[in-house]
Amino acid sequence: MHGVYDILKSLKLGDHKWDVNNYDYVDIVNNLTDNDLEIVRLIDSIGDGELSAIGITIQHQDLVRKLPKELGCDFYESNLYGFCTITYEEMRHGFILKELASLVKNGKSFIENATGNHLYELMYETNTLYKNAYESLLSYLLGEITNIELYSSIESHIESNNFRKIIINIKKDEIKHKAAWIKIISRMVKSKDVHRKNFTDAVISSHFIHQAEVSNYFVQGANDVSRFFTTSTYKKVLEDKYETLIQIFGELPISKRDLFYEFSEYYNKKIKKVN
Numbered sequence: 001m002h003g004v005y006d007i008l009k010s011l012k013l014g015d016h017k018w019d020v021n022n023y024d025y026v027d028i029v030n031n032l033t034d035n036d037l038e039i040v041r042l043i044d045s046i047g048d049g050e051l052s053a054i055g056i057t058i059q060h061q062d063l064v065r066k067l068p069k070e071l072g073c074d075f076y077e078s079n080l081y082g083f084c085t086i087t088y089e090e091m092r093h094g095f096i097l098k099e100l101a102s103l104v105k106n107g108k109s110f111i112e113n114a115t116g117n118h119l120y121e122l123m124y125e126t127n128t129l130y131k132n133a134y135e136s137l138l139s140y141l142l143g144e145i146t147n148i149e150l151y152s153s154i155e156s157h158i159e160s161n162n163f164r165k166i167i168i169n170i171k172k173d174e175i176k177h178k179a180a181w182i183k184i185i186s187r188m189v190k191s192k193d194v195h196r197k198n199f200t201d202a203v204i205s206s207h208f209i210h211q212a213e214v215s216n217y218f219v220q221g222a223n224d225v226s227r228f229f230t231t232s233t234y235k236k237v238l239e240d241k242y243e244t245l246i247q248i249f250g251e252l253p254i255s256k257r258d259l260f261y262e263f264s265e266y267y268n269k270k271i272k273k274v275n
């Protein structure tokens with residue numbers, strides 16, 4: 001049960017590394033530079049995208065349930081990791097970003113004023129993006145890669161130490177998540193030909209979907225942080241996605257050029273919707 005061992009190990013690391021309760025948010029916000037106040041205003045919807053990880057985990061469970069048991073049972077690792085680590089760690093990312101944004105934008109604590117309606121929306125009123133559990137699992141992984149580069153870029157623009165430390169903690173979680181999803185998917189791909197085939201089909205149909213798109217705040221968030229997606233950041237995301245897929249599959253049924261083209265086309269259309 002190698003997979004369960006990894007998941008229990010990741011839980012221990014996750015719980016002890018950093019704690020959302022250990023920050024004096026009012027003090028952090030009061031000491032932000034004008035440059036950093038502007039950055040905090042832009043990360044509000046990113047916080048909603050983080051909280052919607054609970055929504056994708058619920059969707060993933062539903063999709064696993066639709067599979068025949070002989071395939072669904074092999075998703076035990078992604079189910080456990082999604083429920084035990086992802087929902088907890090993405091939740092702390094979401095609450096911490098929204099707490100900072102709320103204090104800066106309207107002087108109120110998000111954590112003290114979060115409503116059931118808002119959280120229900122992020123958990124249950126989500127967009128349906130995936131045809132099957134293979135697509136949702138792949139999206140968990142590929143979304144982390146975008147997040148790592150996004151937080152790296154935000155980090156490089158921040159001037160205040162305490163705010164930068166928070167973003168670095170979040171980024172380190174995303175790096176850890178990426179590594180875990182690679183392990184989980186690689187083990188499945190190697191275990192059965194049917195999993196390899198279904199994941200390969202998922203690469204073609206859904207490699208461009210970001211997990212946070214289940215949230216209705218995704219397009220707003222993507223627009224808000226577009227200034228952090230420079231051409232070089234964008235290239236790093238695409239290169240890392242391609243290299244990660246090659247690492248898992250060895251070879252892909254789609255060329256690097258087509259992979260990049262489809263990804264760009266998808267987001268050009270999607271982001272333009274609100275411009």
Ligand SMILES: [Fe+2]
Nearest residue numbers: 050090093174
């Ligand atoms: Fe996150």
Ligand SMILES: [Fe+2]
Nearest residue numbers: 144173174177
């Ligand atoms: Fe993550």
